[in-house]
Amino acid sequence: MSLLAIDRVKVTYGNVVALAGVSLAVGTGEIVALIGANGAGKSTLMKAVMGQVRLAEGSISFDGVSLASRRTHERASLGIAYVPEGRGTLRQLSVRENLLMGAFARRRDPAIADDFARVLERFPPLAERLALPAGTLSGGQQQMLVMGRALMTRPKLLLLDEPSLGLAPLIAADIFQTISSLTETGVSVLLVEQNAHAALKLAKRAYVIEMGKIALQGPDLLHDPRVRESYLGEVALD
Numbered sequence: 001m002s003l004l005a006i007d008r009v010k011v012t013y014g015n016v017v018a019l020a021g022v023s024l025a026v027g028t029g030e031i032v033a034l035i036g037a038n039g040a041g042k043s044t045l046m047k048a049v050m051g052q053v054r055l056a057e058g059s060i061s062f063d064g065v066s067l068a069s070r071r072t073h074e075r076a077s078l079g080i081a082y083v084p085e086g087r088g089t090l091r092q093l094s095v096r097e098n099l100l101m102g103a104f105a106r107r108r109d110p111a112i113a114d115d116f117a118r119v120l121e122r123f124p125p126l127a128e129r130l131a132l133p134a135g136t137l138s139g140g141q142q143q144m145l146v147m148g149r150a151l152m153t154r155p156k157l158l159l160l161d162e163p164s165l166g167l168a169p170l171i172a173a174d175i176f177q178t179i180s181s182l183t184e185t186g187v188s189v190l191l192v193e194q195n196a197h198a199a200l201k202l203a204k205r206a207y208v209i210e211m212g213k214i215a216l217q218g219p220d221l222l223h224d225p226r227v228r229e230s231y232l233g234e235v236a237l238d
Contacts, residue, residue: 003028003188004157009058011044018044020212031189033203035196041212042192046159050082051075079156087142091135095126098134098145102152119148140171157188164195196231
């Protein structure tokens with residue numbers, strides 16, 4: 001059984017169909033990439049999983065539980081953490097306060113201190129800036145912060161929307177390395193990423209979404225000629 005199962009999901013914005021019968025699955029401890037052009041429906045699918053947009057048709061289940069009647073905070077309590085595009089740090093709060101906000105729902109859990117230490121071990125630059133306002137951090141440090149805050153929820157599934165957007169290549173490489181290491185702890189990842197090459201190299205499986213529909217899927221799309229031409233900038237040779 002898949003940890004996350006999306007079955008024939010349709011989402012509309014007025015008369016515009018954003019998702020047209022999308023089916024997708026993520027297994028336990030698996031990184032799955034979702035790539036596609038801007039406006040293809042990637043972020044809408046993430047929001048559908050979190051209950052931030054309504055389904056016109058289809059169903060989504062998590063760990064065997066239907067999400068149909070679950071609000072966003074209830075989905076989070078089941079073990080889904082969402083890091084949206086644009087990072088969304090609480091800019092006036094300190095780095096420490098941002099991280100602890102991730103554990104607010106489990107604030108009486110004695111394991112919070114250990115989780116906090118593990119996050120700082122994953123993201124050493126944050127340990128040096130705990131007292132600083134989040135708004136003073138660089139783009140890469142803010143991405144570390146929102147990922148760390150998500151990990152403080154102890155998620156089973158992490159939804160990552162464009163984690164490398166706007167980052168320098170070396171910082172982006174560090175972020176991708178961190179994502180790769182998450183599977184060692186059993187965390188599953190659904191990754192939406194503009195850097196298709198990095199995403200496909202990182203993921204166990206991948207889906208390509210075009211105009212709200214899954215156009216391709218499989219375990220080795222990095223070497224698919226259609227993907228290489230359309231998303232990796234390579235020219236097909238006759």
